Amino acid sequence: MLVTGAGSGIGRSTALLLHQLGARLSVVDRDEAGLAALCADLNATNDNGAVTAHVADLANLDAIPDLVTQCVDANGLLHSVVHCAGIQAIMPLRTLQIESWRKIFAVNTEAGLVLAKAMSNRKVYAGDDGAIVFISSVMAQAGSVGAIAYSMSKAALEGIARSLSLELAPRRIRVNCIAPGFVRTPLFEQTEKLWDDAARKAVENLHPLGFGRPEDVANAVAFLIADTGRWITGSTLVVDGGYLAR
Amino acid sequence: MEDFLIEMAEILEEDSVRESDELNGFESWDSLAALSVIAMADEKFGVNATAQDLKGAETVGDLYALIQAKNAA
Numbered sequence A: 001m002l003v004t005g006a007g008s009g010i011g012r013s014t015a016l017l018l019h020q021l022g023a024r025l026s027v028v029d030r031d032e033a034g035l036a037a038l039c040a041d042l043n044a045t046n047d048n049g050a051v052t053a054h055v056a057d058l059a060n061l062d063a064i065p066d067l068v069t070q071c072v073d074a075n076g077l078l079h080s081v082v083h084c085a086g087i088q089a090i091m092p093l094r095t096l097q098i099e100s101w102r103k104i105f106a107v108n109t110e111a112g113l114v115l116a117k118a119m120s121n122r123k124v125y126a127g128d129d130g131a132i133v134f135i136s137s138v139m140a141q142a143g144s145v146g147a148i149a150y151s152m153s154k155a156a157l158e159g160i161a162r163s164l165s166l167e168l169a170p171r172r173i174r175v176n177c178i179a180p181g182f183v184r185t186p187l188f189e190q191t192e193k194l195w196d197d198a199a200r201k202a203v204e205n206l207h208p209l210g211f212g213r214p215e216d217v218a219n220a221v222a223f224l225i226a227d228t229g230r231w232i233t234g235s236t237l238v239v240d241g242g243y244l245a246r
Numbered sequence B: 001m002e003d004f005l006i007e008m009a010e011i012l013e014e015d016s017v018r019e020s021d022e023l024n025g026f027e028s029w030d031s032l033a034a035l036s037v038i039a040m041a042d043e044k045f046g047v048n049a050t051a052q053d054l055k056g057a058e059t060v061g062d063l064y065a066l067i068q069a070k071n072a073a
Helices: A009-020 A032-045 A061-075 A098-119 A148-171 A186-192 A197-205 A214-225 B002-011 B031-045 B060-072
Strands: A002-004 A025-029 A051-055 A080-083 A130-135 A173-180 A236-239
Touching: A002 A009, A002 A098, A009 A025, A009 A032, A009 A080, A009 A186, A009 A214, A025 A032, A025 A061, A032 A051, A051 A061, A061 A098, A080 A098, A080 A214, A098 A130, A098 A148, A130 A148, A130 A214, A148 A173, A173 A214, A214 A236, B002 B031, B002 B060, B031 B060
Parallel strands: A002 A025, A002 A080, A025 A051, A080 A130, A130 A173, A173 A236
Antiparallel strands: none
């Protein structure tokens, strides 16, 4: 299995859980220190499966096929890809720059598609019961001030997943998204710093169950990847503490 | 300072702005503009400012001073 964005937040929790469940993992992040910390924790917990770490910036889309080849060389053919890597920047319309939104789109969206293309190749795919999970967001379905680029990137990801699921069903690769609400991650904390207490409380109140934890999303990833998700494809699992229920 | 004024002009939807300009004199000085300043301070200057921090600012120059002060802290 390949997990992107594994250096922190949802990706890190996902890698820890999948490893605990016995997966052979290739973990990817642009943050070398984050990956090193993850690997130290993985090695400390148990020896369930082999882990290889790859430092890469997924904004460099052309380098992704080689990255996937390296993962296969190091850890065998791929059964699953979980694309957790994501970036966000608060950019209201009046300051939105083409270059900035393309960077967000490249990492959040296009990298997921390139990964799926590489993973589904017969020389890379392990051959049966494969799964691809993209981490989307409630922002794919609900708007938020300053989140235009992020919303665009995640809504596109869900569109990609639906068509991909149809193309890859004959290869027995399921493709799904998970749409988390606000989860306490470094990315979230980066946004949270921009709020005052009232703004923070207002956002928390949008979640009837409060803010989420990375493990809440990791559990959903494991469910979709394992046999428990065998009849689920082309869908988005909302894991949001009730954010979208309103 | 020059880069900051260019950024502020974009946020305030003006051709140019001066340090002494009163923020309340701009039609576009609203909560979205404040959010844009916070995002700009983070992205361009590596400074974490909050909406609360911005409340004391009366002029464009006050915002610059705020960012500089936080940058030095």
